[in-house]
Amino acid sequence: MQNFMNGRNGVDDLSAALGGIGVVLALLGTIFTWRIASYIALAILLVALFRAFSKNLAARERENDWLHSVMAKLPGGGSFARNRQTNAGARRSGTGSAAGTATADFKRQARTAKKMWKERKEKAFLKCPNCGTMLSVPRGKGKIIVTCPKCHARMETKS
Secondary structure: OOOOOOOOOOOOHHHHHHHHHHHHHHHHHHHOOOHHHHHHHHHHHHHHHHHHHOOOHHHHHHHHHHHHHHHHHOOOOHHHHHHHHHHHHHHHHOOOHHHHHHHHHHHHHHHHHHHHHHOOOOEEEEEOOOOOOEEEEEOOOOEEEEEOOOOOOEEEEEO
16 A cells, blocks of 8 residues: 555645635535535546546646646745745655755754743743844843844843
């Protein structure tokens, strides 16, 4: 069962979008008892499943790139398209750096959150307004001046 998805497209942006549209149409068809909306939703969901299980990677990639080009033309959709194309390019080249970076960022955030929760009684946490680095200062010291170790910005805060 582990090897079933090897060589298959999997869920990409277009499949996810089709799935979301299908679920919304199914809900609308159920709420307003529009039978035609339910049938259309079922057809859209079947297309999304077909795309996910397809072994024709080149055709699915072209379709997904079409979605990115359409999103780039929409107001506010350009950043979505750029981010997705960067991630897709990393997947295609086999480096996996974009996906690996996202996973590494998530792991780093989880470690930071765990550390902050563990030290919440002894330390106060604040974000540098200049560079966004998370800083920890001892609690209960009153007004203190904190210097960011990354960008050397100085700020006055109450601990």
